Structure formats: C-alpha cells, structure tokens
Amino acid sequence: MRDFGAKGDGVTLDIEAIRKAVAAADKGDVVVFDQGHYLSFSIELKSHLHLIFEEGCILEAADPKRHGGHYDAAEDNPFDLYQDFGHSHWRNSLIYGIDLEDVTLAGRGRIDGRGLTREGPGSRWKKRAGEFPESMRGMSAEDMAILSPHVTEMAGQGNKAIAFCRSRGVTIRDLTIVNGGHFAVLATGVDDLRLENINIDSNRDGIDIDGCRRVIVRGCRVNTPNDDAIVLKSSFALGERRPCEDVLIEDCAVSGFDLGTMIDGTRGCTQVFSPDRDRVTGRIKIGTESSGDFRRIKINRCLFERSRGLALETVDGGVIEDVEATNLSLREVTTAPLFLRLGARLRAPEGAVPGAIRRVAIRDMTAEGILPDYSALIVGMEGHPIEDVTLERVRLAYRGGGAALGASPPEKDDAYPEPSMFGPTPAWGLWTRHVRGLTLKDVALTAEASDARPRTLFEDTTLHEKGA
Incomplete structure (x- = not known):
C-alpha cells in the first residue's frame, strides 16, 4: 500500500493511494495494508482480489464533516420501496463490491467505522403498518427524525463498513470491526459466502445476510447492544423474492454488552435499552425482512450473552422451513428466550400473502436469567398456523415474579414482530397460539420467584407429544 503513496499515519487521507493499489492489482493479486493507521472514504473492490489487513493495521472510515471528502453516492435502486435505505444500497460503504467473484478480506487488522453513520431513512412503503416496533409508539417526532432521517441527509455519508451485492465466492475472516455503521457486514444476493473468526463490536447491526445461498458463519463474536448481531433476511432489495438458504451458523457468540466493551474485555452492562426502547439486543435472528423464503438453516453451538433470544420471524410473505438450532446457551436474556412469529405485515409487492413457518427443531437449548x-413465544395467525415445531431437551430458567393478566393479547397480525408487541405474555414459561404440531420432549421451565401467571398456555395449539 505504501508503494502507492499511502502514509498510514492516521492523519493523511489515503483514499487515492488505496484506490490506485486496488486498480493496479491483477487477477489473484494480494493487496496488503501493513502496520499503520489508514484514513479512507469508499473503497470499491474488484473480482479476484485478496485484501489483507496485517496485525497492527487500522483502516478508519473518514468523517465527511472533518476530512473534506465523501463516500460514494448510494446507487439508484428502483426496488427500494420495501426495505429501508440501509438494505437498499451498497456503494455508500467504506468497503464494497458489486457483481464480483472470488474476493477475500482477511487478516488480524482492524476496521474502525467511526466516520460512518448508524442511521438511515426507513422504507418508502406507504402502508406504514409494521414499519417500526410497537415499543416505539409515542416516541417524539424529534427522536424519530434522528433514528430515521430524511434521505437528503444521507448525501456524502457512509453507513456500512463492508457491503457485497450480487457476488460469488466471498470470504471475510479474522478481522476486527468496530463502529460498523448501520451494518458492519451486509451481504445481499451473495452465493458461497464464508465469514470466519470475525470480531465485531458495533453500534447497530453486526452481520446481515440477505438473500444469500451456501453461507457459513463460523467462530464469530458479535456485540451489538443496539440491534441484531447475526441476522438472516430476504428483502426485495434486488427486485425479486430471493431466498436465503443453506446457511450454517456455528461456534458463534452474540451479546449486548456496552459498546466497545467486548473488544476491550470489560463487558460493560450500563446500557439497559436499545433505541427501540426494548432492552439491549445482540441476538441471532431470521427476519424481519422476509418477502423471500428461508430454507435449510442450521444454528449450532452458539452463545447468547446479555441479549434477546433466538428469533424466527416471517411477516412479509416468505416461508421459513427446515431450521435446526442445537446446543444453544443463553445467559441474561433481555426479552424472550425463543420467539417464533408468523405475521402479515406484507411489506412486499402487491399480491403478497402470509407465508409459513414449518419444520423447526430446537434441541439442547439452555437459557438462564430470563x-x-x-x-x-410461538405465535402464528388464525388460519395460518405455525407447523411442526419440536422443542427437545430445552431448559428455560426465569426470574419469575410476574403478575396475573386478564384476557389473552390481541392478534396484531400486521405489527412489527418483537416479543414485546403483545405486552407481558399470559404465561411465564411458554405461550403458543395458532400452532399445528408442537412436540415437547424433556422441556423444563423453572422460575426463581413465584409467578401469578400459568406456567404454560396453549391456545389453538395441537400437541403431538408432551413430555414437559
């Protein structure tokens, strides 16, 4: 990198030198960031490029207000109606690649996105039902304007650390990413994607995998108190209902510790709430963007700490099927330990109908401090039940102390899916509604303090086998 004039002193803007190094690379070449502190705006990658960040290297996202430059403009996207600004654009990133193949980002260096913004406008979808979580009702216009600014405020801004679109054969490994903007990593329509041994401590989403196929996420640590840590999505950003399928997530740890304190090892616990006014996030999730399907998803040997629990949500017409989650350990669960939700927000092209959740198995799961x-919660809709769910060798330990409730919560089919959407649940251990084929084997539900609610409540639910 220094051969092309990069200073690496943390003061000089090195963007032109970086772009020259990338442009000069031949097929299969390696471009190296050696030890130093590089300041940059958008870096566009090309196929058959291997970018190496050596230990001791910092690539810092420049700040347009301080450094006299700007990020590449967000490209026009005729399909940006059904998902928010962050999901709809890729060029407005620190590092990005579009229509590429055979690209590697690797090394023990650090990407610091301090010059990125974590915010972006919501979708342009006019119905607006389910656009924001129920927990944000009553938020002032001023606060909403901060979280969802007007699109004109995004000019020159970057809001992703790494973004890939319509690509194949992408590997990201061993990097550390801090303050990654709206997304530390966004992969949309990427096939044969590998994310391994990445450390992320970020101010919004960690890893978002949108409409990707043949994906491995292995050995990653992701701390995101303000949003989801590892999330699979199937938005309409590419103008089609592209499925997210054949995904393996294993040996990962997700958390909602104070920003920056996973990386420095202090694991701070002072932040209580996320911007959506629910408690800190940091979970593994399927959804919320779900116009396409999710198939053959495996989640294995993952640790959740001080975070919301495992969530499987389809509300825009997509089908979630053949999901296996095994060997999960959850500590200090900030909302529900498990949330399966089939809804009908239908933020999708006209004609969309409710999707489905079926053939889901959760085995060897332990959650404590809930x-x-x-x-x-396992909650479908009337006429659209969740089907064939197995909970086996599941241990859920609650703090207890809840008060008795009255009537069962309303359906809220078109609401944004979060456990808090129904308010406190009518059971303290397990509540299901509109479920066909629920199998419970060796399920233990305990509470530290007495709770006035029933332990379980099964509404419009067919139990195949009950051994709990």
Missing part, C-alpha cells in the same frame, strides 16, 4: 415479562 427477565420475567416474556415467556418463550
């Missing part, structure tokens, strides 16, 4: 408000 806050008392929310049980595990």
